[in-house]
Amino acid sequence: MGRVRLIVIGGDAAGMSAASQARRRLGSGDLKITAFERGEYTSYSACGIPYWVGGLVDGPGDLIARDPATFRESGIEVHTGHEVTGIDLAARTVTVNGRTESFDHLVYAAGATPIxxxxxxxxxxxxxxxxxxxxxxxxxxxxxxxxxxxxxxxxxxxxxxxxxxxxxxxxxxxxxxxxxxxxxxxxxxxxxxxxxxxxxxxxxxxxxxxxxxxxxxxxxxxxxxxxxxxxxxxxxxxxxGVRPNTALADAAGLPLGVTGALATDLGQRVTGPDGIVEGVWAAGDCTQVTHLVSGRPAHVPLGTHANKQGRVAGINIGGGYATFPGVIGTAITKICDLEVARTGLSSKEAEAAGFRFVTATVESTNRAGYFPGAVPMTVKLIAEKDTGLLLGAQIVGRTEAAKRIDAFAVAVWNRMTVTEMTALDLGYAPPYAPVWDPVLIAARKAGDAL
Amino acid sequence: MGRVRLIVIGGDAAGMSAASQARRRLGSGDLKITAFERGEYTSYSACGIPYWVGGLVDGPGDLIARDPATFRESGIEVHTGHEVTGIDLAARTVTVNGRTESFDHLVYAAGATPIxxxxxxxxxxxxxxxxxxxxxxxxxxxxxxxxxxxxxxxxxxxxxxxxxxxxxxxxxxxxxxxxxxxxxxxxxxxxxxxxxxxxxxxxxxxxxxxxxxxxxxxxxxxxxxxxxxxxxxxxxxxxxGVRPNTALADAAGLPLGVTGALATDLGQRVTGPDGIVEGVWAAGDCTQVTHLVSGRPAHVPLGTHANKQGRVAGINIGGGYATFPGVIGTAITKICDLEVARTGLSSKEAEAAGFRFVTATVESTNRAGYFPGAVPMTVKLIAEKDTGLLLGAQIVGRTEAAKRIDAFAVAVWNRMTVTEMTALDLGYAPPYAPVWDPVLIAARKAGDAL
Structure with a gap:
């Protein structure tokens, strides 16, 4: 048996994570990896563009995690300025810049395109x-x-x-x-x-x-x-916003999910009504994910998911085992001195999913009220009626606010009730939190609202 | 039936939380609440003392959450400078400043004393x-x-x-x-x-x-x-360190737990070999808690637990229902520009509890590496051999580090494995985290170590 050939379409986070993880498991003698990127750059942080434009960070170099030369050193061929224009699933080939390349495994990681x-x-x-x-x-x-x-x-x-x-x-x-x-x-x-x-x-x-x-x-x-x-x-x-860049996949006859993105199994294998498409993987902004709170398919193009999905695909291609179970809708952003975060479902999303719920909003502070630098923070929770399950959380604050969403995210992930959350043993010290952390105060208020 | 009389021994967080919660549920016509505090102050943040001494905050006023006058307004009598010197469980009385006061419910919240x-x-x-x-x-x-x-x-x-x-x-x-x-x-x-x-x-x-x-x-x-x-x-x-201030309880014949602190049930009722001591509650630094990871009784005197336990006792005294299931050893502190945090078990504690485990330590950053203000952070995880259960986490960093312990704390609380943690949907944006948050990088490395 000769070398297995892996072709990756798209040289950003998802595709190159897949390539890197596959390479970690299989040496060049066993696996040949070629990635095609139609643009000029690989493995970059598109999320950093606003900060580059705003002059907070230098670009584009600082936003590139790994360039083609670095990938080449680890045995991954990357061709930028190469657009894949056709996939022949029967022949196991792709057409790129006019020539034909054959594959055993294909990772489709073509990302998304702005609407x-x-x-x-x-x-x-x-x-x-x-x-x-x-x-x-x-x-x-x-x-x-x-x-x-x-x-x-x-x-x-x-x-x-x-x-x-x-x-x-x-x-x-x-x-x-x-x-x-x-x-x-x-x-x-x-x-x-x-x-x-x-x-x-x-x-x-x-x-x-x-x-x-x-x-x-x-x-x-x-x-x-x-x-x-x-x-x-x-x-x-x-x-x-963006839509999944799946025209090429669609033209090749790959099945698309209800969101228009590629549906995959837990291991990032492309799946359709007839099951898995053998040897074809997808990861990143072109894929559909399961929202673990609503249970519905969703299209959530975020670098953090792309990296995880790419990693999972690469581990599995390399003969390991990993899964990407889905998302819970966590997102954070910074607007000047304002921090905004959410996880789970918003009220609108909870309603659309068919939940009956209560909401609770509290005003608290990031630090003990008497500690220098204490500033207000607003936390809103959404909890299912009767069960008390935490369905979603939102935070707007000024500093040390947004990342508190992670505590809620792990709670949502684990299907905690707001009542159980009131007992959580979270970190307390005056420079970091009031003795009742805003997370706990919000959980208490949501518990009262039930 | 006349008014129920509640006596609280100790006017700090635990005792006054209990009083406040009981009062929220029962009006003055149904419940008379009297709290005795041997010191001068009530409901204060002892955790704030170092910052007061260091000149970062004003004291003592700023460190007092509620003073006796405020409690009085809400129908809670507080007597400072009143030391309870005896408890007669049979007569249902306490001796305080030479006189005798009778109770139906007693909350023992005498705190701890420095070793x-x-x-x-x-x-x-x-x-x-x-x-x-x-x-x-x-x-x-x-x-x-x-x-x-x-x-x-x-x-x-x-x-x-x-x-x-x-x-x-x-x-x-x-x-x-x-x-x-x-x-x-x-x-x-x-x-x-x-x-x-x-x-x-x-x-x-x-x-x-x-x-x-x-x-x-x-x-x-x-x-x-x-x-x-x-x-x-x-x-x-x-x-x-401190030891539980239980001499008075011990003298009265209240049973002490193996740690020398008062053992309680989930509702903060004092319990001993013969079961619940009817009408006697305990909360705060004088109580014993269950460490939910080791399963062992522990004495963990922290304001955050005291507040929660007091609240739970008060809700139950007031006829409601609440529980304090235990702690998982979360603690954070700030030393100048250094942030230190831990949750779960340390290696030594895990060993003492009988766990076999692996550890993984990673160096990462608080923000995307290219974002202004990105500084190093060290994260160490302890995971059970074979099962991969997260047993503990420790963080040392410079900024935006310590409160990341909360994500680990919620994970430990929910008995997550480090492998499952790698899929967690945590907040990502360049001002707040690398695309792989240090929490996730640590989970990956611990997964690899298994």
Whole structure:
């Protein structure tokens, strides 16, 4: 038996984690690994782009975890600027830059592509997504040309982060959001706290506003047309979310899940109505995951999941055993001095999933009230009626707030009730928490609400 | 039926939490509550004393959560300067300041007393425990007299915190510890990181040194005599730990647990070989708890437990239902810019409990490596051989480190394996964590070690 050939489509976190883990288990004599990346960079932190644009970190080099040369040293061939344009499952080949390459195992890790509404369809200078390091580099170059006003469309995590980054760069920034609040993944009352903070930064936040089109002049964007007026802009950032980049997989006849992303088994093997597609794996933003609280399939494109899924695929390809059971919807972000976090289900999501629930919101502090640096923190919990199961948690605070979501995340993961949570032995010392940590106070209040 | 009479012995966290919770459920017409506190203050944060001494917080007022007047307003009578000197279980009375008071329910919350070795037996000016707010006030007054050199005996949490506080006040500080490391509740390799940091602060740390006595001059301490020389000192702080203050309970015939503290059921009812002692409750530093990982009885005097136990007792006295299942040994502290945390069992404790285990130590960072403010963090895990159950975790870092222990604490509480932990959906964003949070990296490494 000759060497097994592994081809990886997509050279970012998911694909390269898979490659690295497979390589850790199988030497070059047993496994040949080739990764194709259509862009210029490998294994980078797209999550770092807002901080690069905002001037807090240097880029793109600092955002790259490992470059092709480093992968090559560990026996992983990476070809950037190589776009896979076809997959022949019967022949076990892919077409890339016009030639054909055969595989025994295929890891599909093509990521996601920014949602570009029809009105953004005509390419115009000055309009950017924030999905790849290439997007970031292009935006940086555009900004270096000297710009005055920016419109960010979509006030989700990336939109808010980009609005702050552009404001930090000295631009006048308008943040436009169709729904009634920024960060629609948290409840409206918590979103209102974020809205206040964004406005205090000097960003013009316009909620309930629908974008209708772009105005251009000489091939460059000049304004954003909305149902609430025309907003002049010499740079437009699209923060409208992403969709799984599965066109190639679909064309090859790979089955897609209900979310339009690739469904996999626990080991990241692509699965469809007819079971596992032998030797084909998927990981990262192009895949569908199970939301462990709602029990539903979901598309949650986040670097942290991509890394885990890639690792799991690679371990299994290498003959080991690992699983990725799913997600619980944890997410955190920083907006200037505001920290925002969530896990589990929001009220809207809990309702959509069919839960009946109570909510409890508490105001507390990050440290003992008397300790220097103590600042307020708001925590909201969602607990199932009758059972008291913790369904979700949201935090908005100023410092040492967001990562408290992890305690809730582990509690949600383990299906704890809020009543049991009141007994949790969490870390207490005045510089870190009041004697009743906000996590515990929230659990108490939720218990009372039941 | 007349009013039920509740007497509380001890006016700090445990006792007053019990009183408050009972009062929330039963009005003054149904329940009369009287609390006796032998000291001057009620419901205070003894944990805040080092920061008061160090000048970071104002005291004693800032450290008092609720004073007697506030309690009185909510229908709870509190008498400070009242020491209960006898309990007659048959007559259902206590003796306090020479008079007799009868009760239907008794909450014993007398706390703990600092361990004073025989050589510290003769009272001398300048020798202080750090257990009550009164201790703190006395120490402050002594320091205001102008002191140059301090010796802190015992390098546990309170000892290290006090050493830093005194150093901050401008004293020359020597910290003496009998064992080979400061913070013997963490493993020696982690303790070495603390030792380095304490020394860098300019504190003279002497480990492996046994104190033999005190030298006095004119009724004041002048030096500490050790097996490694005589250390001049015009203030001595005892950080040798505490023992449960159960002499009064013992004299009354209340059964004590194997740790010398009062054993209770899950609802904080005092229990002995003959079962529950009807109408007698205990909470706080005078009680014994179950360590949920070792399964053993333990004495873990911490404000966070005292508050929870008091609340549980009060809810049950008031006719509600609540339980305190036990502790898992979580503790955190701050030493200047160093953060130290632990949960579960240390290697020594795991061994003593009969576990076979592996350990894994990882170096990571608090934030994405490229993000401003990223600093190193060391995480050590202890996992049971074969099963992979997380038995304990320890963290030493510089910032945003210690409270990560909570994720481990919730995992230990829920009996997670380190392998399952690698899949946890924890918060990720570059300002808060690398894409693999240190918690997850440690879990991976522990999984590999199995």
């Amino acid at each position: 570009r509404p029809p009105w953004a369809g005509t390419p115009a200078g000055g309009v950017f997504g924030v999905q790849t390091l290439g997007d970031g580099a292009a935006l940086q170059q555009w900004l270096d040309g000297g710009r005055d006003s920016a419109v960010v469309i979509g006030a989700g995590y990336i939109g808010v982060e980009m609005a702050e980054a552009l404001q930090r760069r000295g631009l006048r920034v308008t943040l436009v959001e169709r729904s009634g609040q920024p960060m629609s993944t948290i409840d409206p009352d918590m979103g209102a706290l974020v809205a206040d903070s964004v406005r205090k930064l000097g960003i013009e936040l316009r909620t309930g506003v629908t974008v209708q089109g772009l105005e251009t002049s000489g091939g460059r964007v000049s304004a954003v047309v909305t149902d609430d007026g025309v907003l002049p802009a010499d740079v437009v950032v699209l923060g409208l | 004073r070795p025989p050589w510290a037996g003769t009272p001398a000016g300048g020798v202080f425990g750090v257990q009550t707010l009164g201790d703190g006030a006395a120490l402050q007054q002594w320091l205001d007299g102008g002191r140059d050199s301090a010796v802190v005996i015992g390098a546990g949490y309170i000892g290290v915190e006090m050493a830093e506080a005194l150093q901050r006040r401008g004293l020359r500080v020597t910290l003496v510890e009998r064992s080979g490391q400061p913070m013997s509740t963490i493993d020696p390799d982690m303790g070495a990181l603390v030792a380095d940091s304490v020394r860098k602060l300019g504190i003279e740390l002497r480990t492996g040194v046994t104190v033999q006595g005190l030298e006095t001059s004119g009724g004041r301490v002048s030096a500490v005599v050790t097996d490694d020389g005589v250390l001049p000192a015009d203030v001595v702080v005892l950080g040798l």
